[in-house]
Amino acid sequence: MKQIFLLLAFLTPFGLYGQVPLDVAESTLKVNGMGEEIFYYGFAEGDQLIFNFREVNGKELKELEIIELPSSSKFMDYETEKVEDKIISIASTGVYKFRFKNSAIGGRVCELKIQRIPSSDATKNFNTSVFWKTIYDTTYLPTQEKYLVRSDTTVVSLVDQIAKISSQTAVNGNPNRIIVDFTLPENTVSWSYYIGVGNEGKEAYDAARTKFLNSASASVSTIPGYGTMAALALSGINYFTKAQGDDNVKYWFIRDWENVQAWKTGEAFYHYKQGDVINDASQMKSPGIGKVYLGLLNDNVIDPIDVVVKVTAITIVQQWDSRIVNKMNVTLHQVAYLKN
Numbered sequence: 001m002k003q004i005f006l007l008l009a010f011l012t013p014f015g016l017y018g019q020v021p022l023d024v025a026e027s028t029l030k031v032n033g034m035g036e037e038i039f040y041y042g043f044a045e046g047d048q049l050i051f052n053f054r055e056v057n058g059k060e061l062k063e064l065e066i067i068e069l070p071s072s073s074k075f076m077d078y079e080t081e082k083v084e085d086k087i088i089s090i091a092s093t094g095v096y097k098f099r100f101k102n103s104a105i106g107g108r109v110c111e112l113k114i115q116r117i118p119s120s121d122a123t124k125n126f127n128t129s130v131f132w133k134t135i136y137d138t139t140y141l142p143t144q145e146k147y148l149v150r151s152d153t154t155v156v157s158l159v160d161q162i163a164k165i166s167s168q169t170a171v172n173g174n175p176n177r178i179i180v181d182f183t184l185p186e187n188t189v190s191w192s193y194y195i196g197v198g199n200e201g202k203e204a205y206d207a208a209r210t211k212f213l214n215s216a217s218a219s220v221s222t223i224p225g226y227g228t229m230a231a232l233a234l235s236g237i238n239y240f241t242k243a244q245g246d247d248n249v250k251y252w253f254i255r256d257w258e259n260v261q262a263w264k265t266g267e268a269f270y271h272y273k274q275g276d277v278i279n280d281a282s283q284m285k286s287p288g289i290g291k292v293y294l295g296l297l298n299d300n301v302i303d304p305i306d307v308v309v310k311v312t313a314i315t316i317v318q319q320w321d322s323r324i325v326n327k328m329n330v331t332l333h334q335v336a337y338l339k340n
Contacts, residue, residue, distance in 0.1 A: 046119025192233035200245035229312035
């Protein structure tokens with residue numbers, strides 16, 4: 001009988017290899033409804049892992065699993081409320097994942113105890129704590145990308161004229177308002193206008209041109225036809241100054257021909273810019289295509305006026321192609337490791 005008793009003692013979990021079980025973790029945890037809890041511990045080669053689990057209120061837990069990383073499942077149980085003295089032999093030193101999943105709406109309160117029996121005194125003080133490090137993986141994926149082959153910038157003079165506008169009481173019967181229209185070419189990115197009345201308006205334009213020719217931008221630009229109006233259209237650089245004089249002109253940039261007709265008859269109309277000036281100049285970003293109508297009105301009762309009108313557009317035509325490039329893709333992931 002004594003021999004049988006000794007044999008049974010040797011075969012019990014706590015008598016394995018003559019070692020006393022060492023606690024790895026003992027805790028009470030709550031697995032929230034529809035939730036999951038995960039823990040990681042390390043074990044040494046030759047260890048005997050002893051696992052005990054109990055749901056405090058006697059309710060079932062949907063899934064319970066012990067996995068040797070990276071993906072070797074060593075134990076799994078479904079819809080369980082208790083696991084007693086489950087023993088797993090550790091074939092090689094590694095990290096183990098303990099997964100508790102609750103598919104119920106209500107939470108589960110669980111008692112957990114994890115122990116290990118070392119195979120020898122050499123691994124008795126094995127550190128079961130798990131540490132994490134970030135690993136960066138770099139790959140290169142062939143990717144098609146578009147690239148700009150060339151970009152051609154062109155200066156287009158659309159209007160360069162002197163508009164003669166009769167007075168309000170002209171004996172020749174001509175109206176005191178006229179329309180100057182022009183069409184913006186395709187690929188217009190911006191445009192500019194200059195309006196100047198009489199000699200003062202002409203002199204202000206000439207002064208601006210001289211100022212431009214003496215500036216640095218006049219010498220650095222390689223665009224054919226680049227001048228005062230182009231600088232204003234492309235970069236918004238305005239070399240024009242306000243002129244002083246007796247005559248003025250009222251102007252409107254009118255939306256479409258229907259509104260031009262309304263403007264001519266003195267009815268209400270839509271416009272997107274207007275002024276009452278001796279001279280004026282501005283960069284325009286819109287509209288960028290189609291026909292533009294400029295309405296000019298002389299409110300002088302007796303005298304006609306001459307109005308300098310200049311309009312310049314900037315067009316940019318780009319040629320694109322595609323090529324294959326290796327695009328770097330960096331991903332990162334956490335890797336568990338042990339310190340022993």
